[in-house]
Amino acid sequence: VIVAALDSLGVPVTSVMAVLGAAGLAIGLALKDSLGNFAAGVMLVMFRPFSKGDFVEVAGISGKVEEIRIFSTYLLTPDNKLIVVPNGQVGAEPITNYTRMDTRRVDMMFGVGYDDDLKTARSVLEKICNEHPLVLDEPATKIFVKELGASSVDFAVRPWCKTDDYWTVWGDLLETGKVELEAAGCNIPYPQTDVHLHTVNSD
Incomplete structure (x- = not known):
């Protein structure tokens, strides 16, 4: 009806439709990211992969969750920077929640020389884990030779602790x-690295 009315008034309908189509496309593209962030925000609220106060890694950024809004999530980094991450990015990549579970495994590596006694080294590593007051008895600590490196025999040491005690x-x-x-x-x-110098005669 509107098109017919414009045509009867002598308005170039083809040009008007082209302008309206271009405007609609521009608006759609402009709203694409906002709609994506909104949809991702709704999913975060529904499924709650993390909560305020959790320490997470999302979109390649690690920090404590300060606030979850419908379009973006606010993270406070360990060096006290507040980063606003669009929820579209949060929902598009894997999310690592470091504090959701009560316990966490500490993965460490200790290297000793090839001439050292491995039983002695293992006993020392077992001792320091068993005597630490924050290391849990269960799950049990695992200690084993993980790799024969270029210059060392590398032990993997994997004790468990409460999540809040991890860095300590x-x-x-x-x-x-x-x-x-x-x-x-x-x-x-x-x-x-061994560097060998050779003298080359100029003759």
Whole structure:
């Protein structure tokens, strides 16, 4: 009806329709991201993969969840930066929630020299884990040779702790492990490069 009325008034209908079509396309493209963020925000509210206060990694960013809005999520990074992440990005990639579970495994590596006694090294690592007050008895700590490196025999040390104690346990065991391994006579190798210089005669 509107098109017929415009045509009867001598208005170039083809041009008007082209303008309206272009305008509709522009509006659709402009709203695409907003609608995607809105839909992702609704999904976050429904399924709640994380809550306010959780420490998460989303869209390649790690931080504590400060606020969840319908279009974006606010993360506070460990160095106190507030980052606003569009919910479309949050919902499009895997989400890692570090604090949802009560316990967490601490994955560590300790290297000793090839000339060192492996039983002694294992005993030292077991001792520091067993004596740490924040390391849990269950699940049990696992210690095993994981790799024969270029300059060291590498032990994987995997104790469990309460999630809130993760960084305390990690830092304590790293420091105590070095001290106790050295006290037991074990060497902690580091990568070395041998450089050979050759003299070339100019003759």
